[in-house]
Structures are given as structure tokens and as C-alpha cells.
Amino acid sequence: MDIDISPLIENWQFILTGLGFTLALSALSIALGAAIGLVGGVLRTYGGKLLDSAIGLYVDVVRSIPVLAILVWTYFAFPLVIGESLTPFSGGVLALGVHLGAYITETIRAGLTSIRPGQMRAALALGMSRFEAIRTIILPQALIRMLPPLGSLIVIAVKDSAIASVIAVPELLRQSQVLAGKTFRPFEIYTAAMLIYFLICYPTARTIDRVYRRLGVLGAS
Amino acid sequence: MTLDWSVVWDNRWRLIAGAEMTVILTATTMALALPGGLLLALLRLSHVRLVRSSTTGFVEFFRATPLILQIYWIFYVLPAAFDIRLSEFVTALLGLSLNVSSFNSETFRAGILSIRPGQWNAALALGMTKPQVLRKIILPQATLRVLPALASTWVSLFKDTSLVSIIAVADLSYVSLKIRSETYRVLEVLTAMGALYCLMGYPQAKLVDWMHRRFKVVE
Numbered sequence A: 001m002d003i004d005i006s007p008l009i010e011n012w013q014f015i016l017t018g019l020g021f022t023l024a025l026s027a028l029s030i031a032l033g034a035a036i037g038l039v040g041g042v043l044r045t046y047g048g049k050l051l052d053s054a055i056g057l058y059v060d061v062v063r064s065i066p067v068l069a070i071l072v073w074t075y076f077a078f079p080l081v082i083g084e085s086l087t088p089f090s091g092g093v094l095a096l097g098v099h100l101g102a103y104i105t106e107t108i109r110a111g112l113t114s115i116r117p118g119q120m121r122a123a124l125a126l127g128m129s130r131f132e133a134i135r136t137i138i139l140p141q142a143l144i145r146m147l148p149p150l151g152s153l154i155v156i157a158v159k160d161s162a163i164a165s166v167i168a169v170p171e172l173l174r175q176s177q178v179l180a181g182k183t184f185r186p187f188e189i190y191t192a193a194m195l196i197y198f199l200i201c202y203p204t205a206r207t208i209d210r211v212y213r214r215l216g217v218l219g220a221s
Numbered sequence B: 001m002t003l004d005w006s007v008v009w010d011n012r013w014r015l016i017a018g019a020e021m022t023v024i025l026t027a028t029t030m031a032l033a034l035p036g037g038l039l040l041a042l043l044r045l046s047h048v049r050l051v052r053s054s055t056t057g058f059v060e061f062f063r064a065t066p067l068i069l070q071i072y073w074i075f076y077v078l079p080a081a082f083d084i085r086l087s088e089f090v091t092a093l094l095g096l097s098l099n100v101s102s103f104n105s106e107t108f109r110a111g112i113l114s115i116r117p118g119q120w121n122a123a124l125a126l127g128m129t130k131p132q133v134l135r136k137i138i139l140p141q142a143t144l145r146v147l148p149a150l151a152s153t154w155v156s157l158f159k160d161t162s163l164v165s166i167i168a169v170a171d172l173s174y175v176s177l178k179i180r181s182e183t184y185r186v187l188e189v190l191t192a193m194g195a196l197y198c199l200m201g202y203p204q205a206k207l208v209d210w211m212h213r214r215f216k217v218v219e
Helices: A006-010 A012-046 A049-063 A067-082 A088-114 A117-125 A130-145 A147-167 A172-183 A186-219 B006-010 B012-044 B049-063 B067-082 B088-114 B117-125 B130-167 B172-183 B186-214
Strands: none
Touching (some): A006 A186, A012 A147, A049 A088, A049 B186, A067 B130, A088 A147, A130 A147, A147 A186, B006 B012, B067 B088, B067 B130, B130 B172, B172 B186
């Protein structure tokens, strides 16, 4: 087998565009997921029974459906419901964000409930409001404790962004498919894509591990 | 917008066949990935440095790249570059098994390392050989401890099997997307697909939550 990397060199801008879309898609879906997860996690823990079961339903439904199904539903079926079409990119961000949000909700909830209830009582006794106590005392500790699972969710978000290729978001995998079809060099192109994903995901995971080893003590109580 | 749900009922047997394929893929993959994961975990605990580091590289690589790309790679690169031709089903099984084996190996490794070293020492002091200690003392305890984690992987795998639809394995996703393009009843068919996954996945997810509570490690 002869290896010919010239298709990669000639089309480096095409691949770079894909990488840009992968990073943008991951970043935006992580931001959306984090926003949903933060609100969902706090409301599930402190928002009373009704909110708890409503958000619990969202979490359980999303956790039992594949990302692929959520992506195609959001891009192909959801526009029929709202009567407005979505671009592949915005559909991808929406679907991946809502999917990730369910997992972040659960993670944050687990973190919040792991903080001893005495801390909340102490904060209230000092005259803080519930919201203040959550924001300044409970949540910071919970987030540090939950750093490892949140870190693996970030890596999962980057990997899941590749699934958005099925709704034609021009991200790294999609661009690789187009290129592989055009140049007939699947080995070089898919291997390069694989290496790029590895170079994003592996250092990210290791960095979060290292940060946690430095900060972990702050979450201990 | 008018909805016509009869399209789902009319195609019920195809959807059921797709769901069957999803279950078959999940079960077969797990049947391969449990021994696969255990083997990788044992190789990672080997005394030979080269074995240890190459296994670590293999596992980390599969855990840090997207499964969908791994499936594409096997599907397009093996025949083109190495002249290895596999059927779609075998390709799917190979991709899923390699990926899940890597995740299982981390689970098993964590389980084996979680058993206090005093147990190794005690067993060796009683005159048992290392393989005996592993088989009779360490693995039975470790397996019980990692059961909830393995069950979580099972649920992820169940959902990840949907990715093999991109190489035309007739699982629930592939069948649904096909019915969609034949009938143009996009909303109905895709909603039914989500609902079917939910119907199958929800009890599994709940069972896993229960296992996590039931088998919580107390030492």
C-alpha cells in the first residue's frame, strides 16, 4: 500500500474549515448544555417537587434516546412543528446542547446533593438568602467536586459533534467524507481526521484531570 | 400541518425488525466486549512495559476519537487500503466491539485496582499462584463492584448502535430514516423513532439507576 498525503496538503484549508466548525459546534453546544444544566440542576435540587419531576422527565427522556435520533429529529422534524427552517449548524447546536444539557443537569444535581445539608443551614443562619447560599457556598464546591464528570462530558461533546455530519454540518468528519469521496484516498484522510480528534480530546481530558488534582482539595469538606 | 400517523402503524413490522436488529447488535457487541475489555485490562496490568504501554495507547485512542469516525474508518479504509472486505454487519460489530472493549477495560481495571492489595498479599502468602488469586479472589469481587458501571456502558452502547445506520445496517435508525424518505411523513416517522428508542431505553436507564443504588460500594 502506498501512502500519498498530497490530498491532505492540497486541501488543508478545506480540512481547517471543518476543524473550525467542529470547535465552534462543540463550544456552542457545551455553552448551551452548561446553561441548561446549571439552571436544571439547581431547580431540580432546590425548586420543589413539581419542577423536580418535570426536569427529571426531560433528563430521563433525553438520556434514553440516541444523539443521532435527537439530531435528525431537531433538523428534519422540529422545523415542521415551529414552521421555520433551521440551518444545519443551528440545528446541530440546538440538538447537541439539549442532549448535553440533560447529562450536565444530572451531574450538577449529584454535586449539589453531595454537599452536606448543614452548610445550607449554616448559611441561612448567618442571614444569607437561599439564592446567595447556593451561588456563593454550595455551587462552587459542587462544581469543583464534579470537575471529573464534567470534563468527560466536554470530551463526549467534542466526539458527539462528529455525529452532526449526518445533518450535513460542514464539520471535520463531514469535510473528510467529501474529501475522501473526491480524492479516493480514504486511508490518509480518515486517519488524519482521527488524529485531529485525538489531539483535541486526549489533551483536554488530561488537562481537566490535572486541574482537578490541583483544585480537588477545595471541594473537600 | 396535517399529521398522518397511519404511516407508523403500516410500517410496524419493519420498525419492529429494526428494533430487533438494534437489540441483537447491542447484545452481540457486549458479549464480545466483556471478554475483550477484561483482556485489555489484564494486559494493562502486565509486568512487561511494552505490553502495558501499547495497550494503554490502544485504549486511549479508542476512547478519545468519535465512534462514528471509527466505523467510517473500518468501513472505507479496510477495503480500500488493505483489501479486507467485511459485510456491513461485521463492520458494525467490529467497530462497536473495539470501542466498547476499550471503555470496559477501564471499568475492569478500576475494579481490579479497587481491591485492597492486602488481599493479594494474603492469598499469595497462603501459597496461591497469581492466576489463581486473580480468578478466585480478585475478579469475583471486582466484577460485582463494576456491575453498575458496566450496565451504564450497556445503555450507552444501546444508543450508540444507532450510528451503524450510516453504513446501512438495518437497525431501528436506518429503517426509520428509510421509511421517512419513502413516505415523506417526516415528523410522524422521526417522532415514532424517538419514541421507540425511549420506550426501550427508559426502562434500561431506570434499571441502571437502581443498580447504582443497590450495588453501591461500602467498605
